[in-house]
Amino acid sequence: MATTDIGPKNPAVKAGEAAFDYVDKRTGVKTGAKWFMFRNIPAETSWFQTLGFTAMALFGMQAITGIILAMYYKPDPNSAFQSVEVITNEVTWGWLVRGMHKWGASAMIVVVFLHLGRVFFFGSYKYPRELTWVTGAILLIMTMFMGLTGYLLVWDQKAYWATVVAVNITASAPIIGPYIADILRAGPEFGPETLSRFYSIHMLVIPGGMATFIGLHLFLISKLGIAEPPYSKRRMAVERAEEEARRAAENERLPYGRREVPAVAPATPEPQKVEGAS
Amino acid sequence: MNRGQQEYYKRDYAQAKLEGKPFFPYAVYKDLLIATLAIGLVIGMAIWHRVEIGEPVNPASTDFVPRPEWYFFFLFELLKIFKGQNVFMPVIMATFIVPNILMVLLIATPFIDRGPERRIQKRPIALFTGIAVIAFLAYMTHLGASSNEGVGSEGLPLTGLDEKGQAGADLFLANGCTACHNVAGVGAPGPGPNLTNLGSQGQTPQYWGEFIQDPPGGVMPSFTTFTPQQYDEIGTFLAGLGTTYK
Numbered sequence A: 001m002a003t004t005d006i007g008p009k010n011p012a013v014k015a016g017e018a019a020f021d022y023v024d025k026r027t028g029v030k031t032g033a034k035w036f037m038f039r040n041i042p043a044e045t046s047w048f049q050t051l052g053f054t055a056m057a058l059f060g061m062q063a064i065t066g067i068i069l070a071m072y073y074k075p076d077p078n079s080a081f082q083s084v085e086v087i088t089n090e091v092t093w094g095w096l097v098r099g100m101h102k103w104g105a106s107a108m109i110v111v112v113f114l115h116l117g118r119v120f121f122f123g124s125y126k127y128p129r130e131l132t133w134v135t136g137a138i139l140l141i142m143t144m145f146m147g148l149t150g151y152l153l154v155w156d157q158k159a160y161w162a163t164v165v166a167v168n169i170t171a172s173a174p175i176i177g178p179y180i181a182d183i184l185r186a187g188p189e190f191g192p193e194t195l196s197r198f199y200s201i202h203m204l205v206i207p208g209g210m211a212t213f214i215g216l217h218l219f220l221i222s223k224l225g226i227a228e229p230p231y232s233k234r235r236m237a238v239e240r241a242e243e244e245a246r247r248a249a250e251n252e253r254l255p256y257g258r259r260e261v262p263a264v265a266p267a268t269p270e271p272q273k274v275e276g277a278s
Numbered sequence B: 001m002n003r004g005q006q007e008y009y010k011r012d013y014a015q016a017k018l019e020g021k022p023f024f025p026y027a028v029y030k031d032l033l034i035a036t037l038a039i040g041l042v043i044g045m046a047i048w049h050r051v052e053i054g055e056p057v058n059p060a061s062t063d064f065v066p067r068p069e070w071y072f073f074f075l076f077e078l079l080k081i082f083k084g085q086n087v088f089m090p091v092i093m094a095t096f097i098v099p100n101i102l103m104v105l106l107i108a109t110p111f112i113d114r115g116p117e118r119r120i121q122k123r124p125i126a127l128f129t130g131i132a133v134i135a136f137l138a139y140m141t142h143l144g145a146s147s148n149e150g151v152g153s154e155g156l157p158l159t160g161l162d163e164k165g166q167a168g169a170d171l172f173l174a175n176g177c178t179a180c181h182n183v184a185g186v187g188a189p190g191p192g193p194n195l196t197n198l199g200s201q202g203q204t205p206q207y208w209g210e211f212i213q214d215p216p217g218g219v220m221p222s223f224t225t226f227t228p229q230q231y232d233e234i235g236t237f238l239a240g241l242g243t244t245y246k
Helices: A011-027 A029-038 A047-072 A080-089 A094-121 A130-153 A157-171 A177-185 A192-224 A233-252 B003-018 B028-048 B070-081 B091-112 B124-146 B163-174 B205-213 B228-240
Strands: none
Touching: A011 A029, A047 A080, A047 A094, A047 A192, A047 B028, A080 A094, A094 A130, A094 B028, A094 B070, A094 B124, A130 A157, A130 A192, A130 B070, A130 B091, A157 A177, A177 A192, A233 B003, B070 B091, B070 B124, B163 B228, B205 B228
């Protein structure tokens, strides 16, 4: 409320403010949100630096459309295909939700890879943001696994055989490969349990991991700040000034051009040995 | 980056923030704009390209060519390069070694490249690596997208097939064995046992040739119409599964 407000406050507003204060005093959520929203970021940021948020937005979209699909989908070999048919042909907007989920998967892969490229070419993974990169790389791998496990759930020919091949590829890994393949298939053969296992991995295991790693990724980003593009105007000006200062120092040290002084400042002189010391 | 360079970066970044702008609204509006565009594009694609429904699963049919989603084409294509032609090209390169090397390199990037320079035109190795990786992924994905072959299209995804083994594999496919048996991912998971590693039982080709003429247990049908040469071929094929042919 502005200070020009006079007279008694509306009791509803008063109660609302009191409730808000109550929560803020115990959680600091207002302070935290204020810090998060109004903290400074470098003046110049690239449009390419919006890709990370876009990937997260697409993850949110996949979560919402996935929840809606899960309301109608039946993870049972006898009814899975039919339930997908029902979603596509009968449920209101079902075709749209399924289409968004399917295209969203491809879009997420594209955006995640573009985000990776941006971070790589900007050198943003360098000190102090190494661990942000690691969490992001794990998120990328988990995104790929989401695509792999979701593929089977449609339970059509293409999905089935591609997943059979994928599981056989897993089984070819040395030592633990066959065990992992057995875990994925829920046994030595591809069977009814395989579908519900992939359903659980696709819906619970990987999304849980991704949510955790998105949290870590965001924590590191807000703690370390968004990287400044290496070609920003401010950075270029700093580099020009540094170059100029270096040249000026060089010129000063070169009376009559007699000898070259190394560009880098010379190391501190070695300490002299004290005579007589053992 | 040594300690001094790290301190320099920290100071420089603090200065950038000092001269900077608040996150809200200057970054938020950009983020929201691009994210909205991306989601709009997804909805547009969902409307424009309606989702299709394929054929329902039929584990008995083996003529179906399995193809992964487009973003796995680059791994899929590796399977066609490393087919186990010789010791230097084992299949495990495509299924295990190369993908894992790629994953480890991806995760370890910031610990490999620790130089202080951030401008890409002054990082020749990073520039070259980045372009090479993009070119590799784009080329492999293009190859995968433009080829119609699946892993099973040349028959069974086995390597090391000699003339006799190939003839046996052809007989195996032509006589509907895959309706009950699975070999290296091709064929039904049941009711017959998986034959991928049959050769590890150490039986002779003659044994398997006689086995299929009168299979014990009475579940499997008998195959009594082959010529002696064909019995030898399919016997050789079965005896080598998982050992010679894998």
